[in-house]
Amino acid sequence: MCVHQPSCPSADAPAAHVVAARPEQGWSLLCDGTIAFDDTGELRPDGRVVAPHRPPVEQLAIAA
Numbered sequence: 001m002c003v004h005q006p007s008c009p010s011a012d013a014p015a016a017h018v019v020a021a022r023p024e025q026g027w028s029l030l031c032d033g034t035i036a037f038d039d040t041g042e043l044r045p046d047g048r049v050v051a052p053h054r055p056p057v058e059q060l061a062i063a064a
Contacts, residue, residue: 016030026038033045042050 016032016034018028018036019031020029022028023038028036030036035043037043037052039052040054041052044050
């Protein structure tokens, strides 16, 4: 799917580029075939699902 030179890393590496973005729908297609969702979840080209990975509430900054 990717035509970059050198080719993009595997779907397990975080260096892929966005080739199609649909922010109104909350997802982007990466050049390695991964669909990345705004909630930080992912759908990999092989069908694997990566659950959203958010920090615990205790680690979030509170605006004053």
